[in-house]
Amino acid sequence: DAKTTQPPSMDCAEGRAANLPCNHSTISGNEYVYWYRQIHSQGPQYIIHGLKNNETNEMASLIITEDRKSSTLILPHATLRDTAVYYCIVLYSGNTPLVFGKGTRLSVIA
């Protein structure tokens, strides 16, 4: 089972920042935090990942707390097309697969 906890749903106004939290209190030192999303019934889409430091790319920012027990995905200016289910995944070392939980259903509202 996924070792993360996410709120089941969130709303965000279009144009505002969407902040999606994730708890991963059992994470160990060499495990990455990954974020994927699934728009409607499409295939999951990679967003961002990190280990210890905060990360930013063209899609989002990832803020990881110093103790690494939680993280926040930030979509800086949410659009209607960002409406999706967002999955926070802790990836264990080695050749282990992605394990998806239930994620957070983000609804961006006009």
Added chain:
Amino acid sequence: EPEVTQTPSHQVTQMGQEVILRCVPISNHLYFYWYRQILGQKVEFLVSFYNNEISEKSEIFDDQFSVERPDGSNFTLKIRSTKLEDSAMYFCASSLGLLENTEAFFGQGTRLTVV
């Protein structure tokens, strides 16, 4: 942008029939995966494949399932005798390296309906 391609997009099959789902991973990728998602449920891992052999599989991936990379481009999932509960979206994915170092790219899925 390179992408993972899955065919067909929708397949309807009768219970008990064999079905083969096809995937063309990104050309230089080395790791391949199948996932499924029953309507309204989580995305579930089925199997991972590397160097022409299964590297990991879930409890779902029983003897009814098999995977194959018959040539340098295709990656297939075969279900030998389909059951009603096999109805789901099946997603293929590929990655350049181990997932701890890179991202997985998913196809758009094949919707399998068993009647």
